[in-house]
Amino acid sequence: MVRLYHRVKARIATMPFGLSIGSLAVLVTAVAVAYRYEGTTRDTGPCRAIPGDSSWPTGDTWAALNATLGGKLIASMPIAAPCHTTLFGQANAVFNPDECATLRDHWFFPETHLASSSSPMAYAFSNNSCNPFLAPAAPCTIGSLAVYTINATGTADFQHAVRFAKRHNVRLVIRNTGHDYLGKSTGAHSLTVWARHMKAMSVINYHDKTYTGLALKVGAGVEVIEAYRYASSQGLVVVGGNCPTVALAGGFTQGGGHGPLASRYGLSADQVLEWELVTGIGEVVTVSATRNSDLFWALRGGGGGTFGIVSSLTVKAFPDTRTSVASVTLLNNGTNTDSVYSAVASFIRDTLPSLVDAGAFVVWIAAPFGFMIAPAIAPGLSSAELDDLMRPMTLGLEKLGLEFQYSSAQYPTFLSSYEALQETATWNVSDYNVGSRLIPRELATQRTENLVEALRYIASQTLMSGVSYNLARGNISAETVAVNPYIRSSLFSVTVGTPIDYTDWPLTKIAQDKLTHDLLPSLEKLTPGGAVYLNEADFQQPDFQQAIYGDNYGKLRDIKKKYDPHDVFYARTAVGSDEWAENSNGRLCKVRG
Template sequence: MLPINSLKLGAFLGLAAFAPAVDASGSDCRCFPGDQCWPSLSTWDAFNQSVNGRLVATVPLATPCHTPNYNSEKCEVLKDGWLLPEEHYKSSSSFMAPFFTNGTCDPYHPVSKPCTLGNFVRYAVNVSESSHVAKTLQFATEHNIRFIIRNTGHDYNGKSTGAGALSVWTHHLKGLEFKDWKDKYYTGKALKMGAGIQGIEAYEAAQAQGLRIVSGECPTVGIAGGYSQGGGHSALSSRYGLGADQVLEWEVIDGNGRFLVANRQQNTDLFWALCGGGGGTYGVVWSMTSKAHADGQVSGLNLTFTTSGISDDTFFEAVEFYNTRLPSIVDEGVMSLNFLTNTSFSISPMTGPDVPLKKLKSLIEPVLNELKRLGITYTYQAEEFGSYLEQFNAQVPLVEVGVAQYGSWLLPRSIVTNLSTNRELTQSIRTVLGQHATFTTVAINVAKNVTGDVYNAVNPAWRTAIAHVLMSTPWEFNEPEQMAENRKLMTDLLVPSISKLAPESGAYLNECDFDQPNWKKAFYGKNYNDLLAIKSKYDPHSLFYGLTAVGSDEWTVSNSGRMCRVATASGEN
């Protein structure tokens, strides 16, 4: 694994004094391929040499599925793996949210349809030294080029791509170092991770040390990327808090090219913003140091039943009862992941770190008794494991990508503890499922009495939530009109069906509807204005942009992919 380059605090790498962005195109738009301002090949070549030959020109991953480069054997391999994360994160440009490809290049389109760059980045720098990041930032600033931060491509909202953009690719920053951490806020084990470390890599390294790390249910998500920077829920969250609550320190290159250390003693405003204020917004994260917790027994269970042989009313009576039990479950340090369609209910899984199996069974027993009373047949399996990774590998379901469009809301605890509002929730769920959507409940407790002494920009709505509820509609390739309708359905009906129950709550910005009205309040709550001021401080040239990220409303992106400041946007199609 590559070691983490620990430069001295505030090292400027000789590149801190960037000039303001040059408007070579005569407008406040980013320079776009084909413009006179676009760098020549010789200029790109010189830049490539400056970053040790690590510049990668984008060739879309699905190119072998289209003429004139069609290769049937390679294309079939791509089709077989296209819905799995592994197919994409090994690429410098591919990403996992099909809406944002604009139908440009995937294995399912007709062979005769040209494979163009479309919304893919134009170039990526496969960074291995922090100076590579600083030089890329400098080049993007000097030539007024759109800039993107890319790690694995795990992003529902298309933040890891952009037409005509230059990106830094942090996927291969795989440094790992366990530490003994001690300050007035936390004393214990910690893990310093390069920005490219993925969940499963951290899980395996931690288990070997008798430890466990907070990360997501998808094993290939980059922990230090949008996951922790956006908050990050986990099967361990009811025990330890969100991903952002674990962070002790960041190493980050800011928009001026400075290599900074941010923690609760120095650059504290940047530390606060990076912990929950959104990924790709304040700087390029080089490493993250997070709490590592003692491992031990973990109990887990799965429960499934369907509408077979029962009425819809009976089915939803059982769902409603389950929701009333959520506080008693999550308050014991348990996370319950529930998938619901209009014909099936499944808990897959319920995870109890340091919870004895007998205790976990007692928490679900009232639900089982209710199912028996209602005459519902169910399947049920509960087991105890020696470590978190063992339980994770045995019970967490496979996560596919490119299969859905999403919207979400954070459900306050008060909704399920009140008989009247819980019944309203059931009716809202029935509305969502009546549109053939899937309703996922990530039930956790991340109130401040769980997380301990933390200082971060996590959406305050998390602290009173009983669950993050995620609504999804299936994605169909080659059906653009239907997908546009589904997108509108999510914004106009599905999310409002739930958000109307708690309009003052909010949504999880990493798993949300990117057309969410009033997104600043929904995703960031009262923190938005403070986050915007911090972004302006550390990103004075507005290099860091992502859809619905802090400050993103200062820009507009046309259908062609051209990015312009809102005040001067030309309205180009």
């Protein structure tokens, strides 16, 4: 064992990790992997290699990859390492209670995790391996983190990653900001490609057979708020998401992408004009309506992490416009519950359709504490026009004798309205298990009482939100994109969250199972043959192929086989993932196909 330590230490000391997170991190990770897997050499068979296998790359091989990349290889270090007295089974030199206390205070905010090349961000996919909320004596291990990550700056880095993973039978993970409720951006025993720092942006004049006009081209790592601000500086808007730190070109758009401008222009996937990416055979391709059109279709809603590694995205840009917002707060005091849900029913049936038909995007929340609209955002409308659309609801609340708070405001640009909302928004992550169900307009308006009964059942136990839109206004044919067509007939997507308990891993699993087997089924019973929104799906979703992708799944699988014939790319619930399984120690193995 001592000889092993010195052999690894000597090898790592020669590696030019120019962009690594520190020599100590590199050393302890490599040594820990060696300690953990010594003596487990085996033939991998239909499985991906893991540390300890004879086929796992040697230290010299990793060093050669790092040299080829110009020092962009990062050895994973759990961000909660300062919270534990041991790290990878050894005494922990970075243990620091003060740093740990600061980390805990900021743990639930995306910014805490964005700077990490390996943080799962979503606790369910951490394997509880290095938990900052456990006692210092609790072990801190590499768990489900990648072994190494490439801090990519261009397509050449992507190509090196694909070729290396294929040559050495190593699991490859695509990571951008890390936002992903389904655990696609992390994976045990993997090499990860990290695209976060690819931040180029430009406005271009685009022309092809489908569109002529202004467009925004963004690098893979550009976040929604960065795209919004850059577009606004040019007098433009682009269709992005609610959360400012989600990457526009990543799984957000590749999974469909709804957001504040959806009722005016459609989904983010509907706006795509061009992708640049590296395929599973390491080829750099440009895809559009006229080039590699099958892959162009697949990437527009067929899910991220499985067809290729996107380096850039070009989307339609539209003239900026005034934007109004409105909010409602209605508290459940324990004696007015029936009246609250009577108001919810009236809102869904009588007010919500008119709002989204006028171009508003409405996020509403139901929970044990009551009901909120937070917010209704209406690009192109004045606050007076938005007030008129909201009036049926506010009058209904008054007639029911309910106390409520209502406010509205008008802003000169979309960005100014969005940034005003950010001042009061708390974009937490990592504190809920998440799943969703799409609710057809017909169900919402014609069988409202049945729907509200199910919503009340869920909201009496946990938090849920309704993300509401009218996608017909985008004038997009459902056949031109891979998004499940079911979303086009939906009035809203119900997103349900069950709380995570960081001090009780089994209890968190129970909460996840309640979501899968109790709460979401109450909506599934009302929507037989229905669907879920890909980006907020339950990673345990039964029959995910149909529920997420609908009848598009077979065509998507054929396209994946064409551009990724060796199955280099795998991600949970992604197209083709049903042919693989992770065993108890995280090893990825082929099970069919």
